[in-house]
């Protein structure tokens with residue numbers, strides 16, 4: 596088996612070789628500043644325009660509605676903070692969900708400190724936001740609804756078109772964090788009534804440090820970074836030309852392989868889920884089975900610490916991620932897993948495997964075979980599991 600087996604594509608993806616190749620000349624030969632008058636600058640400007648067109652076309656948007664940023668986090672911060680500033684006179688209420696990425700949630704906390712009121716909608720056991728609950732939460736002073744398109748931990752895809760229609764009906768702006776979705780699933784900002792949308796290059800086999808915010812024409816939104824007139828005066832700073840070329844190329848690539856990639860990932864995902872759930876006792880799937888990102892598997896194993904699981908999987912050359920934030924220095928389990936109703940101990944024992952089109956069935960078998968052994972081994976050392984077994988035998992005797 597060729598290792599590492601990379602199963603953490605929700606965290607980041609490999610930059611596709613053709614993307615790198617397309618970027619390289621923009622470091623070395625066509626390094627001009629797109630704002631310059633001479634031909635070298637013109638070449639860079641043309642490349643930036645082309646990338647913008649590719650992205651707009653694949654979203655059903657206009658080219659002038661795409662603004663390049665330094666990634667998903669910046670796009671999320673910009674959408675929320677600038678809307679709050681531009682529409683704060685009109686109202687101070689924002690609706691979001693409890694399972695957003697921290698780029699949204701922490702920005703919301705900051706806005707609360709500035710006097711905004713945020714409604715964090717709960718989700719059901721599958722991680723779904725109810726469109727009816729969104730509608731009920733709308734008030735006179737609601738200026739923005741921000742609901743993620745699909746969740747990065749459990750893969751649940753939200754009913755975005757329905758939520759968009761509700762936002763439109765009530766004339767409230769609608770932003771969606773589509774970082775996990777752009778390039779994976781078709782999106783049409785017109786049909787889905789999306790006013791703002793965040794995406795990031797490194798989640799779709801493009802480079803890191805580049806993303807974009809789609810802003811519907813007519814939405815009043817201030818500049819996030821002050822300076823020059825780049826990005827129609829709304830996002831200053833000399834363009835990250837190689838990055839922009841990269842995200843443009845990654846977008847074209849993602850949409851051209853989307854159908855085949857989705858089909859393959861779903862086949863492997865279902866195979867992986869079925870094998871794990873049938874062969875490893877006391878395991879459960881987190882997130883919706885149907886409305887789910889093609890490449891996401893998230894499983895909780897009772898009586899296990901996610902961190903130990905990750906370390907032992909790494910020992911077998913398997914790159915995965917857990918549902919708890921322990922690795923980042925906090926002992927809190929994932930806010931997403933808690934929001935879908937998992938008790939702390941189950942949330943701690945969860946594992947996220949996110950696939951790519953490069954994974955194979957052979958790799959899935961290798962992963963499950965090792966996972967079974969590792970789970971067994973960890974449980975054999977767990978006092979919780981021992982207690983549980985004792986209780987079970989007692990029950991059986993009675």
Ligand SMILES: *Cc1c(COP(=O)(O)O)cnc(C)c1O
Pocket residue numbers: 605606665666667668669671696698743745746747772773774775795796797798804806
């Ligand atoms: C990765 C991710 C982000 C952050 O994007 P960066 O480009 O890494 O800043 C935001 N939202 C979601 C849902 C993500 O998965």
